[in-house]
Amino acid sequence: MSKTSRYTRLRSIFLIYIFIFLFFSLRLIYVQIIDYPHLSGLAYRQHNLVIKVEPARGTIYDRNLRPLAFSINLESIYANPRMIKDPVGAAHLLSDILNIDDAYLVSKFTKKKAFVWVVRKISPETANKVKKLKLSYIGFTKEPKRFYPNDKMACHIIGFAGLDNKGLEGVEAMCDNYLRGKPGWRYTKQDAKQRELPSYKNKSVPAVDGLNVVLTIDSVLQSIAEMQLDVIMQKFHPKAATIIAVDPSTGKILALANRPNFAPNNFQKFEALARKNRAVTDIFEPGSVFKIVTASAALQEGKVTPNDKFFCENGEFKPFPSYTLHDYHPYGWLTFRQVVENSSNIGTGKVARLLGPQALYNYIRAYGFGQKTGIDLAGEVSGIIRPPSQWSKTSPWNIPIGQEVAITPIQAVTAIAAIANNGVLMRPYVIEKIQDNKGRVLKEVSPVVVRRVLSEKTAKLMQNILAGVVESGTGKAAKIENYRVAGKTGTAQKVEPGGFYSKDKYVGSFIGFVPAENSMIACIVTVDEPQPIHFGAVVAAPGFSKFVGQSIDYLKSKNVLLPANQKGGY
Amino acid sequence: MKLSKFFILLVVSTMAAIFYVTQQVEATKIGYQINAQQLALSDTLDQRQMLLYNVYNLKSPENLQESFYKKSKKPEDFKILNKNHIIVLANSNQKQRPQASDSVTSKLGNILGINSLAEAKTQE
Numbered sequence: 001m002s003k004t005s006r007y008t009r010l011r012s013i014f015l016i017y018i019f020i021f022l023f024f025s026l027r028l029i030y031v032q033i034i035d036y037p038h039l040s041g042l043a044y045r046q047h048n049l050v051i052k053v054e055p056a057r058g059t060i061y062d063r064n065l066r067p068l069a070f071s072i073n074l075e076s077i078y079a080n081p082r083m084i085k086d087p088v089g090a091a092h093l094l095s096d097i098l099n100i101d102d103a104y105l106v107s108k109f110t111k112k113k114a115f116v117w118v119v120r121k122i123s124p125e126t127a128n129k130v131k132k133l134k135l136s137y138i139g140f141t142k143e144p145k146r147f148y149p150n151d152k153m154a155c156h157i158i159g160f161a162g163l164d165n166k167g168l169e170g171v172e173a174m175c176d177n178y179l180r181g182k183p184g185w186r187y188t189k190q191d192a193k194q195r196e197l198p199s200y201k202n203k204s205v206p207a208v209d210g211l212n213v214v215l216t217i218d219s220v221l222q223s224i225a226e227m228q229l230d231v232i233m234q235k236f237h238p239k240a241a242t243i244i245a246v247d248p249s250t251g252k253i254l255a256l257a258n259r260p261n262f263a264p265n266n267f268q269k270f271e272a273l274a275r276k277n278r279a280v281t282d283i284f285e286p287g288s289v290f291k292i293v294t295a296s297a298a299l300q301e302g303k304v305t306p307n308d309k310f311f312c313e314n315g316e317f318k319p320f321p322s323y324t325l326h327d328y329h330p331y332g333w334l335t336f337r338q339v340v341e342n343s344s345n346i347g348t349g350k351v352a353r354l355l356g357p358q359a360l361y362n363y364i365r366a367y368g369f370g371q372k373t374g375i376d377l378a379g380e381v382s383g384i385i386r387p388p389s390q391w392s393k394t395s396p397w398n399i400p401i402g403q404e405v406a407i408t409p410i411q412a413v414t415a416i417a418a419i420a421n422n423g424v425l426m427r428p429y430v431i432e433k434i435q436d437n438k439g440r441v442l443k444e445v446s447p448v449v450v451r452r453v454l455s456e457k458t459a460k461l462m463q464n465i466l467a468g469v470v471e472s473g474t475g476k477a478a479k480i481e482n483y484r485v486a487g488k489t490g491t492a493q494k495v496e497p498g499g500f501y502s503k504d505k506y507v508g509s510f511i512g513f514v515p516a517e518n519s520m521i522a523c524i525v526t527v528d529e530p531q532p533i534h535f536g537a538v539v540a541a542p543g544f545s546k547f548v549g550q551s552i553d554y555l556k557s558k559n560v561l562l563p564a565n566q567k568g569g570y
Numbered sequence: 571m572k573l574s575k576f577f578i579l580l581v582v583s584t585m586a587a588i589f590y591v592t593q594q595v596e597a598t599k600i601g602y603q604i605n606a607q608q609l610a611l612s613d614t615l616d617q618r619q620m621l622l623y624n625v626y627n628l629k630s631p632e633n634l635q636e637s638f639y640k641k642s643k644k645p646e647d648f649k650i651l652n653k654n655h656i657i658v659l660a661n662s663n664q665k666q667r668p669q670a671s672d673s674v675t676s677k678l679g680n681i682l683g684i685n686s687l688a689e690a691k692t693q694e
Binding site: 070227 | 598601602605612616617619620623626627630631632633635
């Protein structure tokens with residue numbers, strides 16, 4: 001090789017290197033200086049990650065801290081359609097495992113998006129089957145799902161939370177602010193496979209878990225109430241039925257159950273009517289149970305004494321020519337006590353005449369009718385009570401016997417509880433306290449005295465008269481072995497859409513408390529359109545007897561078994 | 571600068587760079603391990619919640635009642651025990667013993683074993 005040719009070759013190689021060097025230098029300048037903002041932005045977005053940390057939704061407990069609703073994390077599956085080359089094949093692969101229609105999955109997988117939900121909150125078994133397929137375009141994330149271990153029990157109190165864990169009805173909705181918690185976040189980095197690198201975790205704000213809500217209801221009492229409602233539904237096939245039990249001295253709701261009901265775990269499968277909390281949202285004409293208001297008002301105002309006599313017109317009375325008041329059984333002379341015991345409409349009407357419309361109206365309002373009780377459940381209605389200025393000619397005779405008025409079951413049980421509580425009306429409530437995961441109580445609801453409706457003396461007199469209703473009057477079916485029961489039956493005709501009373505649609509009810517003195521439970525049982533029998537004494541009173549009898553036995557045995565420091569309260 | 575010094579500097583800086591990179595790699599590996607452990611922990615906690623749900627579900631009065639109805643020939647005979655049916659048995663091991671006070675003399679007594687002797691006499 002000549003010297004010149006060698007020199008030329010060396011120069012060529014040098015020039016190539018220089019050219020390559022220049023190329024890379026220019027590229028470096030382009031990448032590092034000219035395109036720096038764009039590329040650094042891309043890298044930042046690819047590596048850095050802000051992860052939202054979801055808080056755990058709080059648990060709902062009954063008063064004995066038995067869980068009624070709590071959250072479990074379940075897998076949700078998402079897909080990146082941009083990575084799917086064969087949407088039909090992918091859909092076919094997953095449709096059998098997930099039990100989802102092929103066409104639905106294909107529609108999801110053909111979307112021009114980087115993220116689509118495939119299915120949310122599935123069982124661990126199903127998630128594992130999908131994981132075993134190791135599909136690169138499928139991702140998994142955990143989401144909390146609300147579970148209700150007691151199935152349908154207390155469904156109208158607890159309510160339910162939706163797919164996004166927001167409370168939609170019942171206590172879930174009322175206490176959503178407490179239960180929901182506060183989401184946190186963490187700022188971290190991820191690798192090319194989108195795996196988080198915790199060692200690069202920079203800043204984080206931890207999630208604050210939701211607080212727990214403790215209710216006043218007792219699972220066992222609630223279960224007994226549900227059981228009795230099932231018996232009533234089987235025997236009398238009513239359109240609806242309700243049981244509410246209250247602690248008269250505090251206003252705590254011990255049990256509240258309605259039929260029809262629903263399962264909060266699958267609330268979508270039930271009609272809206274089944275989700276209705278009839279105890280607070282439905283109004284009904286109370287009929288004879290409303291006579292407790294007339295009777296107690298007359299006693300309190302000193303217009304009558306228990307032994308005053310009233311002539312009950314042998315079952316038919318015309319206060320004015322176009323109107324006749326009937327009694328179910330014809331009675332002659334009855335004492336005031338017997339008027340209540342036998343539920344005489346004519347006798348009660350005459351007692352109300354002595355009292356006068358305005359005084360009666362004042363007591364109706366004092367018992368809380370025509371206004372919301374203030375119970376901490378959504379959807380409560382006020383009922384319908386007209387002032388005397390709007391009364392018709394028949395109103396002074398109809399209203400004292402529970403017609404021309406509309407009340408809710410919760411109002412009725414609150415009123416009877418006032419008599420049981422020696423004349424003091426308490427505000428009913430279901431949320432007892434709010435506490436954190438360590439059991440520290442952050443908020444405790446105390447019993448609220450609304451007002452004194454009756455003097456203690458009158459209330460005790462009423463307790464005695466109402467005990468007579470069960471001992472020798474219309475409410476004999478409500479008797480409970482070993483306990484003195486006080487109560488009142490009611491059978492009311494329903495009003496048809498045209499404004500006239502139906503001949504075959506009734507609401508049978510029983511309200512009462514046990515024991516008659518120093519009572520532990522006040523309760524209402526209402527049965528809407530029972531068939532074939534419609535009398536409150538037949539359809540509601542036996543349910544009351546069974547429910548309250550078993551409840552009192554449970555409460556007393558519980559008090560025996562409790563440690564000394566927990567005894568005392570029922 | 572002498573060539574040897576340059577080489578020493580080169581070696582030291584290379585070693586430092588390798589050390590830094592190794593450290594970063596190890597940190598990343600540990601990060602992955604932490605991730606895996608956290609995942610396992612959260613999976614275990616979730617499983618625990620699921621098992622608890624099953625326990626609560628089985629213990630729920632509704633479920634117990636349903637099982638009872640299935641097994642019982644005469645479910646209407648079901649009755650909740652009342653106070654008179656329950657006999658509370660005293661546990662002999664939980665017999666109340668005199669409580670030693672927290673005073674200094676009492677604590678001293680405990681150390682010297684005087685209080686325990688006094689208790690033994692009481693039991694006689």
